[in-house]
Amino acid sequence: MPSNLIGVASDYDVIVIGGGPAGATTAGLLAQRGHRVLVIDRERFPRYHVGESLIPVVMGPMQELGLTDRMEARGFERKYGGTFVWGNSRASWNFSFIDGGEHQYAYHTRRADLDAMILDRAKELGAFVIEEATVKEPIEEDGRVTGVRYTIRGTGDTYEATARLVVDASGQARVLTRRYSEMTWHEKLRSVAVWTYFDNCERLAGDEYTNILIEGIDAGWFWGIPIDKGTLSVGFVTPSSLVNETKQPLEALFAEQMRNTTRLKHMLRDARQSAGFRTARDWSYTNHTFHGKGWVCVGDAAAFVDPLISTGVALATTAGSILAKVVDKVLTYPAIEDPAFDRYATAYRNFFNEIRTFVEGFYDRTKTKEHYHAMAQQVIDPEGKNTPAADFVTLLSGLRGKHHALHITLDDLVEQAAVSAPAQV
Template identity: 65%
Template sequence: MSSNLFGFTGDFDVIVIGGGPAGATTAALLSKRGHRVLVLDRERFPRYHVGESLIPGVMVPMEELGLKERMEAKGFERKYGGTLVWGNNEIPWNFSFSTGGRIPYAFHTRRADLDALILDRARELGAFVVEDATVKDTIEEDGRVVGVRYALRGMNATHEARARMVVDASGQARVIGRKYSEVHWHEQLRNVAVWTYFDNCHRLPGDEWSNILIEGTQDGWFWGIPIDKGVFSVGYVTRSEMASASGKSLEDLFDSEIASTTKLKELLKDATQAAGYRSARDWSYANERFHGNGWVLVGDAAAFVDPLFSTGVALATLAASTLSKVIDQILEHPHIEEEALARYSRSYQEFFNDIREFVEGFYDRSKTKGFYFNLAQDMVDPEKKNDAEVDFVKLVSGLSGRQGGLFELNVDDLIKEGDATPAAAGE
């Protein structure tokens, strides 16, 4: 093994492509288990990312990382539930995370702060992190991915790093997924979003003070997220075909649709736009394959669903937590790799499909909230052990029972007595 300009050798147990929540969580937890991990990210942190509202499911990996108290200390605002103007009568209704069980809150946060917090924790736990590093290609030997080639911003040289496992957590860049797997776009969720930020906003009343606001309009919906003090993230989502048919720019469409809201326009009546517009489109997808020989996907690199219930960070970090446990076992017992990653992939796809199917059903705004509660119950609690509202809240919290297949994944039965020790396995 040769040293490079960073002062570390080029061979690792795991290389993680991407230092966002999925990649940083995977790297941190593997480092915590004593493995040698390299993280490569093409950006320099802190860096901007949309997705400021979290759900309670994210608190499970944050506690595992020892970050819950730090999130509080940084002043992230607690989020206790949601307020919706949604359904056939458009009467506002609320839900509280406390209805769903053991974790009654999550946070709203500037993603630049959250993402940097998790990546710094990975460093603390021993991960090597290289920023401004763009992965150019994988290194293959005998059909197996054994490393990556990467370049540093502003430098011509290409570097190599090798590892026993490569994790793609590169988000929608899909560095490995794009090379080894086809992607399936979900036609019912081919949407476009345009968003910006406002200062000096009003708040929802009483117990709704820190709720996320989700307000439907005739052809789409808005989110309103109180980040801190009077700052709101506000975004409009509609079908891509609707946006095109309107004949308006996304910015003009955003402005005209705000006028058709009820609660949101009241919150913004004295506000000042404090940033430019950003947009994204056609982002609901899943890779056909979540793993291959020497590689595995996690987070948005694997799949992403519409932002309606803010599931992105929770799904990414929960899956990362599970993946770190699976890879830990694979590094000790290499012969279980194929079946262990296959189990991870199946469970991940089931978890993702639950969220996607529910979001698709929820987009039918001709129904009442009772319909949405029952839809959640039919999906995650067909035996009706809980009230339908409880099942709804568990689902939108990222804590529903059926999703436990991913979070409680166990591969111990694949390990046979007398397997090689970790040292022997690496020889």
């Protein structure tokens, strides 16, 4: 079999499987630190992906990558907060990111544009990227992952690439974690989503103009995300059990349940559907193992939580930023690989679980706004250092830079490794 493509090296410091936000962020920041990185993705960018609404914590990794000015220049619409029709009275209430500190806004964006922007930046920073390529299996030597075998769309050849470390950022395909780890589904969040797009929509008024709308109904909840001008991404999320019981086509369920909304129905009263329907199901999960010999995972390949508070891209890019720092140290001091990745996995899991715990509790729509504020405080600020309302915004902002997961220290491991063996460069 051919060992490499023409003009493409076959050996790297790091191979990243997947060029989405998690993989591209990890690859770009590692290349920025001088490492030789290969990214392999099965699609050709730009490619469609759902998850158009971002939260402020994503601005940290974007600043590291040097992309904040480009996001603004590209015309992505700023998102200053959110509007809920939620709780026991189904009253409308909202929040503003300005009350959570640090970054006062995020963006709504077409994911095809955002994802291509991040991957292009990884290329600019020095990462090698192969698109329309599918990783078929890892290469192993003495129980350690040392590379991957992959194919290129339209050819019958299999290629090999080797590396000191392999990062699984393959999303829900879970190329490595499917092989090396069991997975836990979060039963409280086993849901089905069906979504489409509408033009000629009315927007929320006044200070809510750029807000994402989340509207709860008896059978689930709808999102309404302003993409640009009068276009909305509109999706319905409902328990898998309800879909299994009714056996109703998801498109019909979407239309039926739309009639039970209030604010969303009003916004769409003169709208026209401008795209087909897409669906997804049963997506909230956590892998039991986040790393093994020679490999580590990030983004949806590690864990994913229900999209209720728009954490997908934020978790992916934040974890990618954290992982890049850890991998940089591991490449320099190979002896710290296991304990360093243990710390990364523990921090990532804790970060994820705090958000998941809140989302599970937030799904109880029998409470009041004040109850949800208090619940956020219990999750992230049990000592009550801030007001419950401020803690609610901080959590919905992605916990900002305050979370310990964003400040993993490996100094003690590095000191021990430096004493016992010289660093590798």
